[in-house]
Amino acid sequence: xENKLYHAECGVNAAIALFSGRWKVIILHMLSKNTRRFGExxxxxxxxxxxxxxxxxxxxxxxxxxxxxxxxxLPPRVEYALTHFGKSLCPLLADIAAWKRKTIL
Amino acid sequence: xENKLYHAECGVNAAIALFSGRWKVIILHMLSKNTRRFGExxxxxxxxxxxxxxxxxxxxxxxxxxxxxxxxxLPPRVEYALTHFGKSLCPLLADIAAWKRKTIL
DNA sequence: CAGTATCCGACGCGATACTG
DNA sequence: CAGTATCGCGTCGGATACTG
Numbered sequence: 001x002e003n004k005l006y007h008a009e010c011g012v013n014a015a016i017a018l019f020s021g022r023w024k025v026i027i028l029h030m031l032s033k034n035t036r037r038f039g040e041x042x043x044x045x046x047x048x049x050x051x052x053x054x055x056x057x058x059x060x061x062x063x064x065x066x067x068x069x070x071x072x073x074l075p076p077r078v079e080y081a082l083t084h085f086g087k088s089l090c091p092l093l094a095d096i097a098a099w100k101r102k103t104i105l
Numbered sequence: 106x107e108n109k110l111y112h113a114e115c116g117v118n119a120a121i122a123l124f125s126g127r128w129k130v131i132i133l134h135m136l137s138k139n140t141r142r143f144g145e146x147x148x149x150x151x152x153x154x155x156x157x158x159x160x161x162x163x164x165x166x167x168x169x170x171x172x173x174x175x176x177x178x179l180p181p182r183v184e185y186a187l188t189h190f191g192k193s194l195c196p197l198l199a200d201i202a203a204w205k206r207k208t209i210l
Numbered sequence: 211c212a213g214t215a216t217c218c219g220a221c222g223c224g225a226t227a228c229t230g
Numbered sequence: 231c232a233g234t235a236t237c238g239c240g241t242c243g244g245a246t247a248c249t250g
Contacts, residue, residue, distance in 0.1 A: 005131055005150065012130045012198050015205035020125050022243065025117045026110055038212050045110065052243055054213065075211040076250085085208055092204050093117050099197050100120035103190055127223065143232050154224055159233065180231040181230085 018063050018089075023048050023056050025093060028082065031066060032090050035081040065089060123168050123194075128153050128161050130198060133187065136171060137195050140186040170194060 019025060023045060030036060030044060042053055057080060060066040065086035071077040082090075124130060128150060135141060135149060147158055162185060165171040170191035176182040187195075 005152075008134045009130045010202040011205045012202050013127075015201045016121065016125055016130075020121055022118075025114045025121075029113050042212095047110075047244090049244055049246090050213065051215085051245090055243085070212095073211095074250095076213085078212065088208060089204070092200060095197060095200055096120045097115040097117050099193070100116045103193060147232095152224090154226085155233065156225090156235085157223055160223085175232095178231095179230095181233085183232065 018065065019093070021056050021059065023053065024060060027056060027060065027080075028065065028086060028089065028093065031080060031082045032087070035079050038078050038080070041080065060086070123170065124198070126161050126164065128158065129165060132161060132165065132185075133170065133191060133194065133198065136185060136187045137192070140184050143183050143185070146185065165191075 019028065026045060027041060030041065036044075038053070038057075041057075042048065042050065045053070048056075057066065057068070061068050064083055067081050067083050069079045069081070071079070124133065131150060132146060135146065141149075143158075143162075146162075147153065147155065150158070153161075162171065162173070166173050169188055172186050172188050174184045174186070176184070
């Protein structure tokens with residue numbers, strides 16, 4: 001993208017990309033209440049497939065929004081949690097929700 | 106989407122969809138400063154094709170974020186402007202930009 | 211349990227040519 | 231000037247089967 005346009009949007013698109021994805025907002029909201037295991041997340045989002053859930057979690061982790069802790073046990077156990085960065089996003093999502101509510105009513 | 110999940114995300118995904126799109130943030134930002142004609146918008150975003158620009162403008166209009174006024178002249182003239190709803194979105198985009206700046210630094 | 215591997219259809223977006 | 235029509239590609243997400 002050209003510089004003029006970059007300054008116009010000020011990274012908004014890049015920021016949006018961090019939490020746009022079919023299940024990311026739901027995952028972030030879920031983890032804001034509790035650390036969760038992979039299976040728990042999947043159980044609470046019945047419509048998501050393992051492949052897609054894995055992808056979304058990997059992207060969220062790569063973007064620094066969530067952390068992944070693997071316990072070397074048998075059977076394996078993995079815990080996902082919000083990072084500090086991820087927690088900082090929650091108020092913004094609340095603002096977005098509030099904006100939508102205001103305008104629909 | 107199921108009800109439980111709907112309540113979890115509180116319409117955030119739907120709200121995000123209103124302004125996620127390759128050029129929507131840039132268009133909204135541009136129109137926040139001035140009413141613009143189709144050709145002016147295109148000239149300021151060289152990378153966008155007519156087809157895609159038309160699509161994005163139509164979606165923004167359908168979502169109530171911008172208005173389209175057509176003057177029956179020859180050659181044709183069309184003016185795009187932010188609606189009140191569209192203007193209400195700008196502070197939110199600024200918040201998103203601010204969030205991103207804070208965390209990158 | 212927590213993933214991978216593979217296939218596939220839908221959609222977003224860009225390039226190009228044509229039109230009232 | 232402000233579009234429409236057509237084509238094609240890349241990415242996203244869903245379905246299913248397999249694995250350490």
